[in-house]
Amino acid sequence: MTSLLTEGFKCRVSSVLNKNTKEYGKDNMFDKTEDTCWNSHQGTPQFVVIQFPQGDGVKVTELQIMFQGGFVGKDCEILFNTAEQKEFQHLQYFYPKDINTLQSFPNNENPQQTGIKELKIIFPTSTDFFGRITIYKLDVL
Incomplete structure (x- = not known):
C-alpha cells in the first residue's frame, strides 16, 4: 500500500506540549525519525x-500510528470531509493498544x-492521567 501523505499535504494538531514546536511539533510525526514525536499538551480531546x-480527494484504506506507551489515545474516531461536504462525517472508530509499536487500523467501516x-x-x-498524546509516526495509506 502507498502512503497518501505526499508532498504538499497539510497537518494541524490540537496542541503542542509547552508550545515547543521544535521538539514536540506536528512535523515530527512525519520525519521518519524514531527519536522525534508530536506530544500534545494536557487536556482532552x-x-x-x-x-x-490531491485534487479529487483520496480513498483511505488504512491508518498507521506509533504511540508512546502510556500516552495512547483511547476509543478513537476518524472523521472525514469531501470537497462537496465541508462538515466532518464519521469514517470509523479504532482502539489502539497501550504499546510502543506501530499499529495498523484498516478502514473496515467505510472501505468504499x-x-x-x-x-x-x-x-x-488518553491512557495518560493528564490526557496527553504522544505519536512518533503517523501514516495514511
Missing part, C-alpha cells in the same frame, strides 16, 4: 487533522468512501 493535496479531502483523528481520552 486531542486531535490531528490532515489535508490531502472516496473523495476524502481531510481526515480528523480524534483522541477523546
Whole structure:
C-alpha cells in the first residue's frame, strides 16, 4: 500500500506540549525519525487533522500510528470531509493498544468512501492521567 501523505499535504494538531514546536511539533510525526514525536499538551480531546493535496480527494484504506506507551489515545474516531461536504462525517472508530509499536487500523467501516479531502483523528481520552498524546509516526495509506 502507498502512503497518501505526499508532498504538499497539510497537518494541524490540537496542541503542542509547552508550545515547543521544535521538539514536540506536528512535523515530527512525519520525519521518519524514531527519536522525534508530536506530544500534545494536557487536556482532552486531542486531535490531528490532515489535508490531502490531491485534487479529487483520496480513498483511505488504512491508518498507521506509533504511540508512546502510556500516552495512547483511547476509543478513537476518524472523521472525514469531501470537497462537496465541508462538515466532518464519521469514517470509523479504532482502539489502539497501550504499546510502543506501530499499529495498523484498516478502514473496515467505510472501505468504499472516496473523495476524502481531510481526515480528523480524534483522541477523546488518553491512557495518560493528564490526557496527553504522544505519536512518533503517523501514516495514511
